[in-house]
Amino acid sequence: MKENSYTLRVYRGTSDKQFWEEFELERTKGANVISALMEIQANPINKLGETTTPVAWEQGCLEEVCGSCSMLINGRPRQSCTALIEDLIISGKSTTITLAPFTKFPLIRDLCVDRTKMFESLKKVRSWVSADGTWDTTKQFGEKVGPEVQEALYVLSTCMTCGCCSESCPQVNDHSPFMGPAPISQARLFNAHPAGKNEKPERLRALLDEDGIAGCGNAQNCVRVCPKKIPLTESIALIGREATKQAIKDATGLSDSGD
Ligand code: SF4
Numbered sequence: 001m002k003e004n005s006y007t008l009r010v011y012r013g014t015s016d017k018q019f020w021e022e023f024e025l026e027r028t029k030g031a032n033v034i035s036a037l038m039e040i041q042a043n044p045i046n047k048l049g050e051t052t053t054p055v056a057w058e059q060g061c062l063e064e065v066c067g068s069c070s071m072l073i074n075g076r077p078r079q080s081c082t083a084l085i086e087d088l089i090i091s092g093k094s095t096t097i098t099l100a101p102f103t104k105f106p107l108i109r110d111l112c113v114d115r116t117k118m119f120e121s122l123k124k125v126r127s128w129v130s131a132d133g134t135w136d137t138t139k140q141f142g143e144k145v146g147p148e149v150q151e152a153l154y155v156l157s158t159c160m161t162c163g164c165c166s167e168s169c170p171q172v173n174d175h176s177p178f179m180g181p182a183p184i185s186q187a188r189l190f191n192a193h194p195a196g197k198n199e200k201p202e203r204l205r206a207l208l209d210e211d212g213i214a215g216c217g218n219a220q221n222c223v224r225v226c227p228k229k230i231p232l233t234e235s236i237a238l239i240g241r242e243a244t245k246q247a248i249k250d251a252t253g254l255s256d257s258g259d
């Protein structure tokens with residue numbers, strides 16, 4: 001191995017065939033995992049000197065906002081755009097860096113996975129504010145939100161559906177329908193919106209299904225890995241209480257507006 005170089009060990013393949021492939025790259029100031037993958041793309045020659053196919057990965061904003069470049073870097077779920085090569089070498093005490101795709105989502109190819117399940121869960125919990133033009137929008141959207149609430153909700157709104165929380169959650173697995181923590185936290189965000197409140201009962205009922213709130217085992221891995229520091233377990237606890245109240249209301253015939 002050349003002086004001033006490092007090894008990128010990359011998981012390759014599709015659902016039919018997988019293997020590890022190593023690449024030797026030069027340590028350059030400011031390089032991150034994405035720039036290393038781009039280097040391989042421009043010159044796809046592995047450590048054995050063989051010409052290979054360029055590695056497939058996803059990327060978007062390159063500023064940790066879109067979440068698409070998420071993968072396992074040295075075994076930790078995170079975004080590759082903010083993973084600096086020098087930091088990884090220092091923190092891992094090794095000149096070998098390992099890249100692998102998330103394991104909780106279907107593999108497409110190499111480092112790309114299909115996160116459709118997360119987006120379907122967001123649809124299920126109505127992770128939006130309906131604005132179809134039939135409402136009195138001046139009234140619905142005119143309601144003021146205080147600064148404390150704004151502050152609490154802002155952090156929830158930074159979720160980028162990256163999937164790091166689901167990847168780290170032991171309850172998200174092939175034997176469980178659990179949707180993971182991110183959509184639950186998004187239900188909290190939209191339940192608190194002045195217009196989003198209208199659909200709060202539907203969101204809570206969706207979360208009472210078998211893939212919803214009951215799936216959480218409170219292992220708390222999700223809050224530890226969330227790059228946006230979203231208080232996921234707080235959201236899960238809050239939504240859990242609200243969902244229970246909703247279930248009681250539905251069982252007893254109390255109106256949605258009643259306590
Ligand atoms: S809650 Fe955090 S870890 Fe989970 S998808 Fe959103 S940003 Fe990613």
Ligand code: SF4
Pocket residue numbers: 168169170171172180181215216217218219220221222223232233236
């Ligand atoms: S607290 Fe719940 S959602 Fe978070 S990692 Fe644990 S089981 Fe998963």
